[in-house]
Amino acid sequence: MHVPDTKVVLSTASVYPENTATAFDLAARLGYDGVEVMVWNDPVSQDIEALRRLSDEYRMPILAVHAPCLLITQRVWSTDPWTKLVRARAAAEKLGADTVVVHPPFRWQRQYAREFVEGVHRMAGETDVRFAVENMYPWRYRDREMLAYAPGWDVTEEAYRHYTVDLSHVATSRVDAFEMVDRMGDRLAHVHLADSLGSAKDEHLIPGRGTQPCAELLERLARTGFEGHVVLEVNTRRSASPAEREADLAEALAFTRLHLATVAR
Numbered sequence: 001m002h003v004p005d006t007k008v009v010l011s012t013a014s015v016y017p018e019n020t021a022t023a024f025d026l027a028a029r030l031g032y033d034g035v036e037v038m039v040w041n042d043p044v045s046q047d048i049e050a051l052r053r054l055s056d057e058y059r060m061p062i063l064a065v066h067a068p069c070l071l072i073t074q075r076v077w078s079t080d081p082w083t084k085l086v087r088a089r090a091a092a093e094k095l096g097a098d099t100v101v102v103h104p105p106f107r108w109q110r111q112y113a114r115e116f117v118e119g120v121h122r123m124a125g126e127t128d129v130r131f132a133v134e135n136m137y138p139w140r141y142r143d144r145e146m147l148a149y150a151p152g153w154d155v156t157e158e159a160y161r162h163y164t165v166d167l168s169h170v171a172t173s174r175v176d177a178f179e180m181v182d183r184m185g186d187r188l189a190h191v192h193l194a195d196s197l198g199s200a201k202d203e204h205l206i207p208g209r210g211t212q213p214c215a216e217l218l219e220r221l222a223r224t225g226f227e228g229h230v231v232l233e234v235n236t237r238r239s240a241s242p243a244e245r246e247a248d249l250a251e252a253l254a255f256t257r258l259h260l261a262t263v264a265r
Helices: 020-030 048-058 081-095 110-124 167-173 177-187 214-223 242-260
Strands: 007-011 034-038 062-066 099-102 130-134 139-141 144-146 162-166 188-193 229-232
Touching: 007 020, 007 062, 007 242, 020 034, 020 048, 020 242, 034 229, 048 081, 062 081, 062 229, 081 099, 081 110, 099 188, 110 130, 130 188, 162 167, 162 177, 167 177, 167 188, 177 188, 177 214, 188 214, 214 242, 229 242
Parallel strands: 007 034, 007 229, 034 062, 062 099, 099 130, 130 162, 162 188, 188 229
Antiparallel strands: 139 144
16 A cells, blocks of 8 residues: 555644644544644634644644634734734744635625735745635525625636635535546645535535545545645534544544555555
């Protein structure tokens, strides 16, 4: 068997509503290669020195920083979206992470949306950190669809330097995962691995529990020499206990490592 050097990473969002420290503890005990820090309302996720202490304590490198782009984080690290990206880049540089994950703007962030493509391109040229822009999805309610993001939820319509593909978002947007990955091409730098049953809701299921081609994508990444990180960004909010959450995250890790291993070439 050939086992690639691809790092398998735990997003701190995967332990929500538990805190950032819990994610470091679980990642270390289960054998993940590192963490991606979701910057959100937990004060520790916003504090570079606190994150550095956790990384040192658990011997768990921080490999990516997810900028605070969610509705619930609109006041985290300022209300100005460019300030958020500048701080995310600074955090990545200081913590040794090589990737900042960023969502496209909401449509109502009009000035930011107009400047986003050019601005992200400029910022990416000022650092060795990759700004990997993540695919999103239309918001749906019954038979109505709202385009919530600008320039758009399909980030392949713009020539960003680097992309993040999120398989749960792919399912919610009702497009084919491999078609999106093909459009991203060699600019695909980062993977958010999660499954989905194709609901209008963004499900983020444990890989293997839905209908997305999680296994097939991992096998393809291994065959093609993918050099980015595979990040488990899954929803464990319904876990009945800490033990069940730990078992779910262990299952996700085992699934990912199994399908990244390929027959030796």
